[in-house]
Amino acid sequence: MDVEVLGHVLSTLPEDDDHPYRSGPWRPQRVERAAENLEVVGELPADLAGVYLRNTENPVHPAFEAYHPFDGDGMVHVVGFRDGKAFYRNKFVRTDGFLAEQDAGKSLWAGLAEHPEHALREDGWGARGRMKDASSTDVVVHAGQALTSFYQCGELYRLDPLTLDTLGKSPWAPSCGVSAHTKVDGHTGELLFFNYSKETPYLNYGVVDADSRLVHYTGIDLPGPRLPHDMAFTENYAILNDCPLFWEPELLAGGVHAVRFHPELPMRLGVLPRHGDGSEIRWFEAAATYVLHWVNAYEDGDEIVLDGFFQGDPEGREAHFPGDQRYARMFRMLSIDGMQTRLHRWRLNLVTGEVREEQLSGSLTEFGMINPNVGGRGHRYTYASSGEPGWFLFDGIVRHDVLTGTEQRYRYGPGVFGSETAMAPRPGGVDEDDGYLITITTDVNRDLSECLVFDAANIADGPVARIRLPERVSSGTHATWASSAELPGW
Template identity: 50%
Template sequence: MQIMRQPPVKTTLQPSNHPYLSGPWTPVHEEVDVEELEMIEGEIPADIDGIYLRNTENPVHQPLGRHHPFDGDGMVHQVNISGGKASYRNRFIRTHCFDQEQIAGGALWGGLMDPHGTSKRPGFGAHEGLKDTGSTDIIVHAGVALATLYQCGEAWQMDPVTLENLGKASWGPLDGVSAHPKVDEETGELMFFNYSKYAPYMHYGVVDRSGKLAHYVPIPLPGPRLPHDMAITKNWSILNDMPLFWDEKLLDRKIHAARIHDGVPTRFALIPRYGQPEDIRWFEASPTYVLHWTNAYEEGDEVVLEGYYQDKPMPDPLEEAGEYSHMMAYVDEHSFQSRLHRWRFNLKTGETREERLCDRIVEFGMINPAYLMKKSRYIWSTTTRPGWFLFNGYVRHDTQTGEEQVFELPEGVYASESPMVPRKGATSEDDGYLVTFLIDENSGESQLAILDASDVTKGPIARARLPHKISSGVHTAWVEHSQLKRDAQFRAEQAAA
């Protein structure tokens, strides 16, 4: 394996036994390029042709205070697959904060668990005291990869093929962009939201295919909230107001402590794609918190939404974790108990119906992207190691029959969020693959792995060795080379017009 190494970054991070700075969460600081990965098992299917991108919380400097796993600097890992071969590269996201800390030679901002005043410089995002890392989500829109922070920083741009950093998106509004904007590939539009501690507390916007802000309106809320994701259908964008948010009294003292507010329902805002605040249809549902939605679609008079309902959004501390007891619980799916759920919003009656789709603890699900905004049958969820934010297997849900396929990785091996990639010439919704990175703590290495989406019980059908062990990460994206070609053609036509 021929490895091309990039110039090293400055780092002051010391070895640590912190649960999210060691083991499968050990940061990697080298940036490399590998033209062709070496196969360990099987062959990369010839009917895959696209790019897998994974964002990662990957701290570079010694923390100023207590480290939270969501404090890390953004690093994108990429595998480019075509013709039965795969290349690999990884790059840090060069946000303004990353660059300033490289100049300073150390950390300038505190983290999520640190008290107000820890940061040496004013912070960013809805929290207002954090570093803008772009380290949560990654999507591809109009031929450009966009990395975003869950607390609403800038949208940081990268070339999805070369991973060249392209700076912040020019269309980003003052209140930033939350993680989990959504792209309608048919129209080329990107829908996004943000939130803050200032009225109206949320905004919603649309960016057109040329990368221009085409729509931006307030979504008035009763106070500061902590939404994490949104969903879209052909005609509606779905935002939410949930009862897990910052304690108002503590917020007055600049303490950001999220708690569940008893007696407050979950509310959903359905707004037409280019709608105004007065066009919003509000629906109430049982109180919960949801990190991620899997899909939404329209069916007759109803808008249907699917995602992961938390039975215990404010979990009990994991006492065995000692000083990290609260932090470990809040990132542990078995503590907040997330389960696959469906909501139905009746546009005629204004009523909401709910149903549980799976009793198993699951999250971070994917669907066949060809079924986005359409009625879909299959969802591929990840399972996690109890007590940890570590993916240790998969469940393929058949939402029509209730049947489940389950695959559990060997002890000490952990996966990444895994997009479903339809096979070229696919004949059914589940005809394709799951693409992922594996971290093997037993061997101390990482791998590219591909699974058969129609039968995950077989485990990986192909594995290739990565040049270094990577850190566990967060969200991912898959983009077809054919989509990138269409985006490039559109940009060329726009330039020539």
């Protein structure tokens, strides 16, 4: 393995940090590296060509009072595959907030679990306000560039998908920002997005074409401020949502951002023609829940079929944390078992307005991925993560076959945790599961990280290749795959 240190980032975190989400598998990184000729155990498929990109929350300064793992600065990792070999890079996203705090040598903005008045800077971003746009939530590739985004809405930062150099902000992004998760339709090249705020109309939706031009943007009226986290799309429609978990209005009026679940309200699913005006949206009422992530949607006759993860307990369950038990309530909405998330299906009838629902699996999973070639089209397989009880950690992969109801599983092993698992279709493949699953693992026992590659059709057999990375990678959330054909200059 040939490793080059690209840079060291100033950090003021304590050396003996014992915060549960800044230690152990969540121990942050400070060094940026580039590595070639990575050590491989097994054999990398010769036709695997492209990059696996993963975003992580990677803090460098302590919070004012209470650090939440979603507050960390965005650090993107790339594992690239070419000619049976692999390379690695990791770099911080040079957001405005990151650069300002590097200059100041301390935190300047309040975190998710802190009152906005704690912020030392008056300016802020997104739905919550006076909160740093860390661009640490999601990453996608569109028009040959990697785009990182923040769940509370912020700028879209553009990165070179091979070097991870920050190339600036997307010039088309609205002033109120863009939320995770943007959606890329591989068939049209369009990117679909939404944002939300505490100001009317509370939700906006837009479309960017294959040449990175904003071609459609419209407001959508909601009853009040909401907290949508994801969206879905079909060939002809965008699907947005109004879930009954949002900031308590009475407390919000006093500047307190307290999230509450309102089981007396239905979940509303909004169907909008892809380039339609916000006034054209049709709302469908379903059982009360919160959906953090959708898997996919497609049209089936008069119906739209929508798959996602139904939360049986949207406010989560408190778990025991060693040391300070204030963490138990603060982090109750993080674990898969705490929120009781299961793969679920909604059928929306565009003629009758009827909604039919069914649970697709009894297994507790989340963060589902599909073959990107079937995005917005009918799909059979969902590759999801199972979770470490009580923690925001992924302990394995579950392959759901929604046609037969069967499942395949792979567990990483005690003390080993993975990331969102992207699917890389095999070039020229015919079957939906003809391809590879890729994830990065963090092994606390051996203090190392590996990139694992699986045969997507046979994950229970274990990885076909293990790639040793030059440093142990902090745990994190979202990831994506981009083939070599999508990368200029490959």
